[in-house]
Amino acid sequence: MIQLAAEEAWAGARKEAVAGWWERLWGWCHTPVRPGKKLVFAVSLVLVLVASAWFSRPFHPGGFKFWRRDSICTVYDALDVRWAAGSRQPKVGDVVRAGPLRLESGVIELEFPREEKIAVEGPAELDLTSPRSVLLQHGKLAAYVPASGRGFEVTTPSARVVDFGTQFGVSATAGVTEVGVFEGRVQVMADTTGASRQLTPNMAVAVDRAGMMSPIVLFAGAFPQVGRAIQIDPGNCGFDEFDRMRGGGMPAAFGFWSGPACTVSGPMQGIIPFKGAGMLRFLASPSSAPVWSAAPAKAEVWQLVDLRAYKEMLVEGGNGKLSAMFNRIGGAQVADTFGLTLAAFQGRPEDAAALWPRRSVMSLALMVEEITTDDDPATWEKLEISASLPAETDFLIIELRATGPTAGAGTRAAFPGHFADHVVFKLRVPLLGSSASTSR
Numbered sequence: 001m002i003q004l005a006a007e008e009a010w011a012g013a014r015k016e017a018v019a020g021w022w023e024r025l026w027g028w029c030h031t032p033v034r035p036g037k038k039l040v041f042a043v044s045l046v047l048v049l050v051a052s053a054w055f056s057r058p059f060h061p062g063g064f065k066f067w068r069r070d071s072i073c074t075v076y077d078a079l080d081v082r083w084a085a086g087s088r089q090p091k092v093g094d095v096v097r098a099g100p101l102r103l104e105s106g107v108i109e110l111e112f113p114r115e116e117k118i119a120v121e122g123p124a125e126l127d128l129t130s131p132r133s134v135l136l137q138h139g140k141l142a143a144y145v146p147a148s149g150r151g152f153e154v155t156t157p158s159a160r161v162v163d164f165g166t167q168f169g170v171s172a173t174a175g176v177t178e179v180g181v182f183e184g185r186v187q188v189m190a191d192t193t194g195a196s197r198q199l200t201p202n203m204a205v206a207v208d209r210a211g212m213m214s215p216i217v218l219f220a221g222a223f224p225q226v227g228r229a230i231q232i233d234p235g236n237c238g239f240d241e242f243d244r245m246r247g248g249g250m251p252a253a254f255g256f257w258s259g260p261a262c263t264v265s266g267p268m269q270g271i272i273p274f275k276g277a278g279m280l281r282f283l284a285s286p287s288s289a290p291v292w293s294a295a296p297a298k299a300e301v302w303q304l305v306d307l308r309a310y311k312e313m314l315v316e317g318g319n320g321k322l323s324a325m326f327n328r329i330g331g332a333q334v335a336d337t338f339g340l341t342l343a344a345f346q347g348r349p350e351d352a353a354a355l356w357p358r359r360s361v362m363s364l365a366l367m368v369e370e371i372t373t374d375d376d377p378a379t380w381e382k383l384e385i386s387a388s389l390p391a392e393t394d395f396l397i398i399e400l401r402a403t404g405p406t407a408g409a410g411t412r413a414a415f416p417g418h419f420a421d422h423v424v425f426k427l428r429v430p431l432l433g434s435s436a437s438t439s440r
Contacts, residue, residue: 070097070098071095071096071097071131072096072097072098072112072128072129072130072131073095073096073110073111073112073113073128073131074093074094074095074096074110074111075090075091075092075093075094075096075108075109075110075111076092076109076110076111076117076227077092077108077109077227077431078091078092078106078107078108078109078431079106079107079108079109079431079432079433080105080106080107080433081103081105081106081107081108081122082103082104082105082106082122083102083103083104084102084103084104084123084125086102087100087101087102087103088100088101096110096128097128098128098129098130099127099128100125100126100127100128100137101120101125101126101127101128102124102125103120103121103122103123103124103125103126103139104122104123105122105123106121106122106433107119107120107121107122107224107431107432107433108120109226109227109431112131112132112149112152113131114131114132114146114148114149114152115146115148115149116143116144116145116146116149116152116163117143117144117145117226117227117228118134118141118142118143118144118154118226119141119142119143119223119224119225119226119227119431120136120139120140120141120224121139121140121141121223121224121433121434122139123138123139124136124137124138124139124140124141125137125138125139126139126141129155132151132152132153133152133153133154133155134153134154134155135154135155135156136154136155136156136170136172137156137157137172138172138173139171139172139173140169140170140171140172140222140223140224140434141154141169141170141223141224142167142168142169142220142223142224142225142226143163143166143167143168143169143170143226144167144226144228145163145165145166145167145184146165147165149163149165150163150164150165151163151164154170156170156172156177157172157175157177157191158172158175158176158177158190158191158192158207158208158209158211159177159179159188159189159190159191159207160188160189160191161179161186161187161188161189162186162187162189163184163186164184164185164186164187165184166181166182166183166184166185166186167181167182167183167184167226168180168181168182168183168184168186168199169182169218169220169222169223171222171223175208175209176206176207176208176209177206177207178204178205178206178207178216178218179199179204179205179207180199180203180204180218180219180220180222180223181199181200181201181202181203181204182201182202182220183201184200184201185198185199185200185201186198186199187199188205188207188213190207190211190212190213191211192209192210192211193210193211193212194211195211195212195213197213203215204216204217204218219435221434221435222434222435223434224431224432224433224434225316225317225429225430225431225432225433225434226431227428227429227430227431227432228313228428228429229426229427229428229429230310230313230426230427230428231424231425231426232305232307232310232425232426232427233423233424233425234257234303234305234398234423234425235254235255235256235257235303236255236256236257237422237423237424237425238273238275238276238278238421238422238423239257239264239273239276239278239279239280239420239421240264240276240277240278241264241278242264242278244256244257245257245258245262245263245264245280246258247259247260247261247262248260249353250302250352250353250356250397251302251303251304251349251352252304252349252350252352252353253304253349254303254304254305254306254349254395255303256303257280257301257302257303258301258302258303259285259299259300259301259302260285260299260300261282261283261284261285261299262280262281262282262283262299262301263280263281263283264278264279264280264281265278265279265280265281265419266278266279268281268417269329269377269417270329270377270378271327271328271329271377271417271419273421274325274327274380274421274422275421275422276421276422278421279327279419279420279421280301280400280419280420280421281417281418281419282299282301282401282402282415282418282419282420283299283415284297284299284404284414284415285298285299285300296335296403296404296405297335297403297404297405297414297415298401298402298403298404299401299402299404299414299415299418300399300400300401301399301400301401301420302352302356302397302398302399302400303397303398304349304352304395304396304397304398305395305396305398305425306349306394306395307344307389307393307394307395307396307427308394308395310427311391313427313429314389314390314391314393315391316429317388317429317430317432318388318389318427318428318429319386319387319388319389319427319428319429319430320342320344320365320386320387320388320389320396320425320426320427320428321384321385321386321425321426321427321428322340322342322367322384322385322386322398322423322424322425323340323382323383323384323385323423323424324340324382324383324400324420324421324422324423324424325380325381325382325383325420325421325422326338326371326373326380326381326382326383326402326418326419326420327373327377327379327380327381327418327419327420327421328373328377328402328417328418328419329377329416329417329418330375330376330377331375331416332375333405334416334417335402335403335404335405335414335415335418336372336373336374336375337370337371337372337373337402337403338370338371338373338381338383338400338401338402338403338418338420339368339369339370339371339383339399339400339401339402339403340368340369340370340371340383340385340398340399340400340401341366341367341368341385341397341398341399341401342365342366342367342385342386342387342396342397342398343356343359343363343365343366343367343396343397343399344363344364344365344366344387344389344390344393344395344396345362345363345364345393345394345395345396345397346364346392346393346394347394347395348394349395352395352397355397356397359397364389364390364392364393365387365388365389365390365393366387367385367386367387368385369383369385370383370403371383377417380421389427396425398423398425400420400423402415402418402420
């Protein structure tokens with residue numbers, strides 16, 4: 001009876017405390033308070049709710065997205081994909097939810113929330129189980145897992161592979177799992193026996209139905225290749241630094257722009273930089289075509305880009321993509337043509353001046369394109385080119401140019417208002433199928 005009375009007293013006190021709290025809150029809400037304090041309270045409450053929603057959302061590397069809680073990954077790339085009948089058929093850019101994917105042929109590349117990527121080659125069946133794991137029923141995949149994705153798991157009917165930040169391949173056929181590591185390390189565990197083995201680069205094992213592990217030899221070419229891309233910004237790629245623009249001819253070192261007649265400019269003549277505070281302005285150089293010449297005037301700017309640190313990507317089939325934005329003042333008499341050149345060379349940057357005039361025969365790769373811009377100074381036009389870069393490439397020469405009017409207009413007013421901005425260079429290793437699939 002004493003215990004029962006104590007419990008009833010505690011319950012009554014708790015009820016009175018809750019009622020008192022609500023009475024005080026109700027009274028505060030109806031008490032005249034300066035509008036500023038109520039506004040601060042309301043804003044603080046909204047911020048708390050927004051922060052709670054933000055931190056409770058599933059992580060995704062692309063920033064804020066409408067990301068469903070059952071979302072597993074996104075389709076990053078695809079190569080000659082043919083889906084099995086009755087299977088889901090996501091396209092590049094689609095968010096994919098949990099469940100199976102059945103692939104008859106081709107390669108699909110999936111990106112997971114912590115930037116892990118896997119390339120799955122058909123015929124294959126893959127179950128997307130969570131943002132941190134997949135089940136490979138049969139087929140083969142290659143995985144690229146950065147440090148942010150350590151702990152990513154690939155399971156098969158006979159084994160489990162736990163990653164520690166690496167590149168590896170997994171094949172599952174007829175109850176046998178094969179695992180090969182090309183960079184970093186993974187832990188391989190057999191389902192039936194619990195046996196475990198850690199693999200480091202150039203090591204591979206086969207796990208059979210009974211859980212027995214046997215060392216084997218596997219090559220990276222036996223698996224599809226995950227596409228990878230990095231952005232290598234040329235020096236002063238936004239033309240916001242005046243001290244990294246030099247007058248003269250072809251540069252002999254990396255990291256700055258050089259041209260016979262050019263300058264970095266802020267907003268002028270009704271044109272605002274595409275990005276940042278500055279933009280490149282083309283000027284007529286002393287070597288531009290004279291008035292009596294039939295050749296058009298030309299303004300050029302160059303930069304050398306060092307690729308020696310990216311030899312591994314070049315060996316894997318690196319593709320270079322270069323883009324730039326162009327604009328000009330309006331006027332029917334103003335020349336409207338700009339150009340972009342990407343040339344790859346082997347050798348030293350000091351030799352660039354001698355190599356450039358002979359680029360058509362001396363370059364390892366060469367891509368030249370032009371664009372005709374509109375008459376609206378408020379719009380910038382993008383020109384983009386790409387080229388496959390051989391493994392022997394040591395450096396690139398990037399050229400931006402503006403083409404002036406032909407004879408009769410003179411050279412002084414050849415470029416009354418011609419601009420470039422936001423130069424971007426990306427080096428990408430493309431998504432590829434295995435050597436077995438490409439040989440068929």
